[in-house]
Every structure is written in structure tokens, then in C-alpha cells.
Amino acid sequence: MVNRMTHPSAPRGRPRDSRAHQAILTAAAELVAELGYAAASIGAVAARAGVGKDTVYRRWPGKAELVYEAVFTRTEAAPAPDTGSLTGDLTALLESLVQEFAAPAATAALPGLLADFAADPDLRARIRSEFLAPAKDGLVAVFERAVRRGEADPGLPVDLVLDTLAGAVFFHVGLVGERPGPQLAAQLAAIVGRGIETR
Amino acid sequence: MVNRMTHPSAPRGRPRDSRAHQAILTAAAELVAELGYAAASIGAVAARAGVGKDTVYRRWPGKAELVYEAVFTRTEAAPAPDTGSLTGDLTALLESLVQEFAAPAATAALPGLLADFAADPDLRARIRSEFLAPAKDGLVAVFERAVRRGEADPGLPVDLVLDTLAGAVFFHVGLVGERPGPQLAAQLAAIVGRGIETR
Amino acid sequence: MVNRMTHPSAPRGRPRDSRAHQAILTAAAELVAELGYAAASIGAVAARAGVGKDTVYRRWPGKAELVYEAVFTRTEAAPAPDTGSLTGDLTALLESLVQEFAAPAATAALPGLLADFAADPDLRARIRSEFLAPAKDGLVAVFERAVRRGEADPGLPVDLVLDTLAGAVFFHVGLVGERPGPQLAAQLAAIVGRGIETR
Amino acid sequence: MVNRMTHPSAPRGRPRDSRAHQAILTAAAELVAELGYAAASIGAVAARAGVGKDTVYRRWPGKAELVYEAVFTRTEAAPAPDTGSLTGDLTALLESLVQEFAAPAATAALPGLLADFAADPDLRARIRSEFLAPAKDGLVAVFERAVRRGEADPGLPVDLVLDTLAGAVFFHVGLVGERPGPQLAAQLAAIVGRGIETR
DNA sequence: GGCTAATCGAGACGGTACGTCAAGTCTTCCA
DNA sequence: TGGAAGACTTGACGTACCGTCTCGATTAGCC
Missing domain, CATH: 1.10.357.10 (Tetracycline Repressor, domain 2)
Structure with missing residues (x-):
């Protein structure tokens, strides 16, 4: 019952490939670093990741969200050290x-x-x-x-x-x-x- | 002679139309305010200014320079007042x-x-x-x-x-x-x- | 024994659902009539039939064969009447x-x-x-x-x-x-x- | 005066390049012959003609019109000979x-x-x-x-x-x-x- | 007044990226 | 094994801008 509450919709169909997910993020970070943000197209990211464009669009609505996740959410938040002052x-x-x-x-x-x-x-x-x-x-x-x-x-x-x-x-x-x-x-x-x- | 030195090439041909210049800047400022920077294309600026695209490119190398001039160089620099502190x-x-x-x-x-x-x-x-x-x-x-x-x-x-x-x-x-x-x-x-x- | 010869491989596993077969043909005929041949995609046929795409491809190699069967093989061939001339x-x-x-x-x-x-x-x-x-x-x-x-x-x-x-x-x-x-x-x-x- | 009547709108802007026109038609006819109608994409026609896709779409609304003109309007209509019967x-x-x-x-x-x-x-x-x-x-x-x-x-x-x-x-x-x-x-x-x- | 030359509006040009869609295959879970 | 669901790669679609170019038509300074 609890499971039903927390997972109201059972995941049906083929699950998303986490290797594709990771390959896209890596390719995006690389291309942005190499070419800059503007010149890094979603098509090029997909190609470098060995993935179709749809596989990118299925996960992120646009370049901004993709690059944000690829570049900025990989480092863990620092624990805010107490230095005394x-x-x-x-x-x-x-x-x-x-x-x-x-x-x-x-x-x-x-x-x-x-x-x-x-x-x-x-x-x-x-x-x-x-x-x-x-x-x-x-x-x-x-x-x-x-x-x-x-x-x-x-x-x-x-x-x-x-x-x-x-x-x-x-x-x-x-x-x-x-x-x-x-x-x-x-x-x-x-x-x-x-x-x-x-x- | 001095003039010749400072203006080595006498401006020949039809001189640039200053009204076009102004119309382009106005159109650029308007379009950026209405649509945002990304959606304001140079073609649209030229169309609104009633001007060919070349007339824009002849004066500015790209959208950045044009919009910069249209939006930020119209206000005069403040004289940095002396308030005493x-x-x-x-x-x-x-x-x-x-x-x-x-x-x-x-x-x-x-x-x-x-x-x-x-x-x-x-x-x-x-x-x-x-x-x-x-x-x-x-x-x-x-x-x-x-x-x-x-x-x-x-x-x-x-x-x-x-x-x-x-x-x-x-x-x-x-x-x-x-x-x-x-x-x-x-x-x-x-x-x-x-x-x-x-x- | 004879049956075994004619059906050398007994059909193992779940047998094919004949209701799915019929639903696909009906959906195909409907969609072609509604949208035209080109706009009637196999995915849409499967969706309307409440069926996965594979279930379609398992039975027909492509849209042409499916639509042909859906539209043209439902009427029985007329017996060629003899009118005398x-x-x-x-x-x-x-x-x-x-x-x-x-x-x-x-x-x-x-x-x-x-x-x-x-x-x-x-x-x-x-x-x-x-x-x-x-x-x-x-x-x-x-x-x-x-x-x-x-x-x-x-x-x-x-x-x-x-x-x-x-x-x-x-x-x-x-x-x-x-x-x-x-x-x-x-x-x-x-x-x-x-x-x-x-x- | 008469010219003004017959040409009510003077053709403004850069005129269309007739060599591009011809190159597109030739490329279309070749590709259709080589690959068939369905496999001959407009993008491929443009690429073979050495032309941008817009240059194709500016002249023809779609593949059908383009191929029709490329394949069927090049031969002159026969003069319908009178054979006597x-x-x-x-x-x-x-x-x-x-x-x-x-x-x-x-x-x-x-x-x-x-x-x-x-x-x-x-x-x-x-x-x-x-x-x-x-x-x-x-x-x-x-x-x-x-x-x-x-x-x-x-x-x-x-x-x-x-x-x-x-x-x-x-x-x-x-x-x-x-x-x-x-x-x-x-x-x-x-x-x-x-x-x-x-x- | 003609000559030369740059600018004008317009729009075609070769490219590139967009975001969507369909095709046909593959991979999960469920019966 | 069959079936429903849906993710997968591939590739075409038609559109929008980019920055450049090619028209005919102005509009100046120069001889």
C-alpha cells in the first residue's frame, strides 16, 4: 500500500538507458568546453554521445537545462566549514x-x-x-x-x-x-x- | 595638406544616410525590449527600420555591437558628483x-x-x-x-x-x-x- | 504422427491473440480512411488498436502489406457471373x-x-x-x-x-x-x- | 507606358539564379532515377545541386511539384500527327x-x-x-x-x-x-x- | 553635365541548427 | 513465448537566421 502511494505509476516500457544519459552529459560538457556554449549544438552533442537527437530531447527540454546539468550539478555542495570568523x-x-x-x-x-x-x-x-x-x-x-x-x-x-x-x-x-x-x-x-x- | 593627411581618402560616392543609422538603432532597441535579445534578429531590425540588411552590416559587425550601441551608449556618463563621503x-x-x-x-x-x-x-x-x-x-x-x-x-x-x-x-x-x-x-x-x- | 510431420514445431509459448490481429486491421482501415495513406503511421495504428508496435511488425513487414490486407482482402472475390455476352x-x-x-x-x-x-x-x-x-x-x-x-x-x-x-x-x-x-x-x-x- | 501595364510590379531584389534552378532540376531527376522517388529527399537534391535547401523551397512547395517539373515538363508536347485513321x-x-x-x-x-x-x-x-x-x-x-x-x-x-x-x-x-x-x-x-x- | 563610386532597399544565395516526426529494432515487466 | 509500453538510432522534414552577394536605382564629389 505504501509503495502504491509512493510509486503511483509503475514504470512501464523499456527503461531509459543510463549509459546514454551519462554519455550525453559528458559530450555536452566536452563540447561546451571545446567550442563554447553558443557553438555547441544539441545535434553535435547527440552525435558525439552516439545517440539520436530525440534521446536528448526526451530528457531535457533544451540546451540550457542540459548544459546546466552537465556542467554544474556534478560537484557536491561543500559542507560550509566553520573557520571561527x-x-x-x-x-x-x-x-x-x-x-x-x-x-x-x-x-x-x-x-x-x-x-x-x-x-x-x-x-x-x-x-x-x-x-x-x-x-x-x-x-x-x-x-x-x-x-x-x-x-x-x-x-x-x-x-x-x-x-x-x-x-x-x-x-x-x-x-x-x-x-x-x-x-x-x-x-x-x-x-x-x-x-x-x-x- | 594637413587635411589630406588626416583624411587621406576623401569620402567619395554617396554618403551614408544618417536617418537610416538612427532608424536602425531605434528599431534595435525596440525589438530587444519587445522580444528579448535572442529573438531580435538582424533581419527583423532591418525590416522594422525599413532598411536592407546590408545597411546594418555596413555599420556594425554583428548583433552584439549594434544592440550595445542601441541600448547603452545613449545615456551620457554621469559627472560623478562629490557628496563629501x-x-x-x-x-x-x-x-x-x-x-x-x-x-x-x-x-x-x-x-x-x-x-x-x-x-x-x-x-x-x-x-x-x-x-x-x-x-x-x-x-x-x-x-x-x-x-x-x-x-x-x-x-x-x-x-x-x-x-x-x-x-x-x-x-x-x-x-x-x-x-x-x-x-x-x-x-x-x-x-x-x-x-x-x-x- | 502425421500432424507432427505437418507441424514439426509445436507452437510453444503464448499463442498469438487473434483479437489483436483484428483490432489492428480495423484500426489501419479507419486511419487510412481518416488521414490518408501517407499520414497513417504504424505507431498510430498500433495505438488505436491498443497494441504495441512490435505486435504489428510481428505480423506484417511494413505499412504496405498491412494496409493491403486491411483494405483489400476483406471482400470475397465475386464468382464471375455468366450474363451470356x-x-x-x-x-x-x-x-x-x-x-x-x-x-x-x-x-x-x-x-x-x-x-x-x-x-x-x-x-x-x-x-x-x-x-x-x-x-x-x-x-x-x-x-x-x-x-x-x-x-x-x-x-x-x-x-x-x-x-x-x-x-x-x-x-x-x-x-x-x-x-x-x-x-x-x-x-x-x-x-x-x-x-x-x-x- | 505599355510596359508598365504588362509589368505592374518591377522585379526588385536580387534576381533568382537560373543556374541554380537548372542544377536543382537536374539533381532531382538524377536522384529519383538512382534512388527512387521516396528515397530522394529534398535535402539530398539540394546537396547534389550545390544549393541550400531554402533555394529549393523558394521555388517549389514540395517534392511532388519539384519532381514533376524535373521529370515530366522537359519533353515538348508532340504535335499529334495525322496518320489518316x-x-x-x-x-x-x-x-x-x-x-x-x-x-x-x-x-x-x-x-x-x-x-x-x-x-x-x-x-x-x-x-x-x-x-x-x-x-x-x-x-x-x-x-x-x-x-x-x-x-x-x-x-x-x-x-x-x-x-x-x-x-x-x-x-x-x-x-x-x-x-x-x-x-x-x-x-x-x-x-x-x-x-x-x-x- | 557626364563620370565615378559608394549607398540605398530588396531579396536570393549557401550554410547550419532548430525541434518534430516516423520507421523499424530492442529491452523492460507482466501474463 | 506473447504482448503492451516505450526507449532506442537513424534520417527527413520544413523553418529561421546567419552573413554575403547581386540586382536596379540614388546621390554625392570630381572633372
């Missing part, structure tokens, strides 16, 4: 953000990907709720610890700070193409950390 | 930045435009040197005044702060589609201003 | 031919069906041996009676006359879409009958 | 019909072409008015001469006779694939000629 926590958080955005496939994909997300109302709503969700969770945890330590006031505009961090990294790394130095995260964390701490 | 100056600077990015045509154009700029090496180099140049001039002036006042140290990473401000506004307004409240510029200025001021 | 016999034979070709499903199916038969070498060979076989049997009987009566000479080119009759009806009814008047069979029989009779 | 005239007319239908490209194209014409209401109407028009003109001329000679009665069902002749040749040559012997036209002319002549 607001600036230290922000540095750690920014370091993982920089690392994620600076990966070759990510740099190649980000601008076009964000443009496609912004152009579609459905996708646009998912930027905050999906794309930035892991970072937001981390940021909220960092804030809570800072408030407990007395370093920060409650009521901080979390979304605004998140957009600032993400926007800064995107512009600096993803858009202008600056290779991120090892001190980038610390610099940003210093500015924003001091900007939001109490006093 | 770093935070006040930053607020003023951010207010004009927010105003520029929040215009309907700009919101519609920005993500796709930045994606096209980022995808092309030549255009990518122009993001800082052209797109962000006016804002950078303003920011440099603000910094110099703050240093003179003793509010800030020389040697601030201007480019990084600039990317932070622009990135924050782009993510918050241009990408996520948040309607900017009247306090947005002040909030951001407070965070970044306090983050970079001396001590 | 060559023209009368031809009229009767043509009337059943016209009736068969003028049925809605037949009109819809014929051109595409013949095209598919003609395109495939195996099927092309079956046009005479199957498609036209009943009519040919009838025509041969009619000729034999006419020869016995002295109305016709032996050695008539049966195949050519058959192609003429079938081609005339196909062009007039199946292709041009002319609704066949009640005198059509008689008119054709008069022309061809007088054309082949002795003297 | 109804049967002789019919033989001449049928000889050119057989010759036209028996050409390799025509045999390959005919069944599929007629199916596509029959499937589309607009095209179906054009079978008589275009496809059969030259033959009909010839047949009418033959009939008029026969009536003047007293060999035939006025009021003959021209369309029915035409469908009979065309249908016979199509079935015998185009569909069944019979190689037409030299006596085919004479045999058919004998049957139909005697069938319709007075007395």
Missing part, C-alpha cells in the same frame, strides 16, 4: 565558488547559460531556487554562526549579499576572463566581510 | 548604474549581450575597456577623493571593486529580474564602502 | 472492380499503396500475382466463355486487357477522384468489349 | 505516351508522384489540368479528325478514354514494370480504337 567563513565559501566558476567548462558555459536562463521566464525563476541554492544555504549557515558570535546583526539582506558575491565572481572570472589569483577569494571576503560585520 | 559617492555612482541596468531595454538586452561579448575574444576585451569604462572613470575619481580625505588607502583593487559593483547589480537586477528598490544603491554602497574604507 | 460479363466484372476501388478506404489507400508496392522489388512482383489475381481469374473465365461463344479469339493478351481495365478504373476513380457514375462500368465494358471481340 | 492516330499518341512513361526517371518517379498528387487536394486537381493536359489536347484533335472522317461519333467521353489510355500505360509500364514492347502502343490503339469507332 566571518571573514574566514566567507573566504572558504568564495573559494569554492571561484573554483566552480573557474573550471574550463564552467567559464565557457556560464555567460551563455545565464543568458538562456534569463530569457525564459520558467528558467529565470530557477536561477535563485536551483543555481544559487547551494551557495545560499552555505551563506545562511555562515551568517547564523556570525550572528551567534556577535560579528553580524540578524536581518542581513542575504539575497543581496549572495547576488553580490556571485555577481562579483561571475563578472571577474566568468565574464572578463580574468584568471583568478589565489588571493581573490580572500580579497572579496575581506571587503564584503568588513562591509557587513557589526559596528 | 565615500559611501555617499558610491551611492550616487551605484544609483546611475542601477538606473542604467534597470531600464527595460537594458534588462532585456544585458544577459544575451554579455554572453555574446564573452564568447568573442575581440569583444571580450572590450567589456572592460568600453562597457565598464565610464563607470571605472567615475570609480577612480571617487577613490581619489576618498584617499585625499583619508577615508581610503591608495592601492585599492579598482578593477575588482568595479567588477563587484557591476556584478552585484547585474545579478540582482539584470539576471534574477528583481525590481530594484530605492534603497538598493545605498545598501550596496554601505557594504562595499565600509568594506574598503581605512581601518 | 462478353460485354455483359465485362460489365459485371468492372462493376465489382469499381465498387472495390471506390470504397472510401480504398480510394484513400490506393495511390500510396501502389507507390509503396512499386518501390519495393518484392512487393512489385506481387501486384500481378496477388493484387490483380482475383480480377485476372474472373477475366480469364470471361474470355473462355466468350471464345466458346465465338465472340472472341483465343490468344487475347489477357494481362494487357487486365492492366487496361484496372488502370482505367484506378486513374478515373482512385487518382482523379471522380465519383463513379452508375454507367461507368458499362461504358468501359462497351469500349473494351467491342475492342476485343471477333471481327 | 483513328487507330493510326491513337497509335502515334500512345507511342509518345509510352515513351514518356517508360523513361527511367519517369518509371521511378511515377507511382510515388501520383500518390503525392492524389494525397493533396490542390495537387489532385492539377492532375487533369496539367499532368494530362498535353495528352488530352492531342486526344481531342484525334477525335475531331475521326469525327470528320466519319470514323467516330461526336460526344465521345474524352476524359474517360484519356483515363483509360493513361491508366493502361501507367499500370502496364509504370507500375508492374513491364518493359514495353514495340507493339504495345499498337495493341492498345487497336483495342480502344475499335472500341470507340462508329458501328
